[in-house]
Amino acid sequence: MPKIDKTVKNETIYILSFEIIFSLIMQSVFLIIGKWDITVLFGNLLSGAAAVLNFFLMGLTVQKAVQKDEKDAKNMLKVSQIYRTLLLFIIAGIGVYFSIFNTVAALLPLFFPRIAIALRPLFMKKNDNNSENVEK
Numbered sequence: 001m002p003k004i005d006k007t008v009k010n011e012t013i014y015i016l017s018f019e020i021i022f023s024l025i026m027q028s029v030f031l032i033i034g035k036w037d038i039t040v041l042f043g044n045l046l047s048g049a050a051a052v053l054n055f056f057l058m059g060l061t062v063q064k065a066v067q068k069d070e071k072d073a074k075n076m077l078k079v080s081q082i083y084r085t086l087l088l089f090i091i092a093g094i095g096v097y098f099s100i101f102n103t104v105a106a107l108l109p110l111f112f113p114r115i116a117i118a119l120r121p122l123f124m125k126k127n128d129n130n131s132e133n134v135e136k
Contacts, residue, residue, distance in 0.1 A: 008059035015055045018116035019048050023109055030105070043095050043105030050091040051113050054084050 023044050030036040061080040065073035088110060095106025 002064070004060070005063045008056070008063055012052065012056045012059060014120070015113050015116055016052050018119070019052050019109065019112050022112040022115065023048050026105065026108060030102075037102070039100060039102040040105040043101035043103070043107075044109055046095050046101055047091060047106050047109040048112070050088060051110050054088055055113050057084055 026044060027036065027040065030040045058080065061077060065076045068076060092107055092110060095101040096103050
């Protein structure tokens with residue numbers, strides 16, 4: 001098994017961190033509005049784990065694709081995206097179908113990585129400014 005690139009690890013940890021933060025916020029909202037039960041936790045765990053796994057697998061695919069020629073890399077990324085999307089649809093279906101999972105809690109965490117990615121430039125800009133100040 002090839003070594004996992006440091007960037008893949010760091011970015012997956014970033015996504016995992018935000019998945020946890022947003023999940024805690026979601027759990028708190030369910031608790032505050034009086035709708036929390038164990039199915040909320042189960043739904044959150046199911047789709048939160050799937051979302052982080054999806055991002056990690058995407059990172060591994062990109063890591064492998066940069067070592068291939070352009071045509072093979074495109075094919076590899078396309079196939080990976082198809083399988084990862086299928087995996088997420090299956091997970092979402094399981095979360096909706098089985099009553100052990102709260103439907104909202106099983107679907108909402110699948111979108112948390114997108115939010116974390118959208119927020120990433122805010123943190124990158126802050127880190128860039130801090131590194132400039134250190135160099136001066």
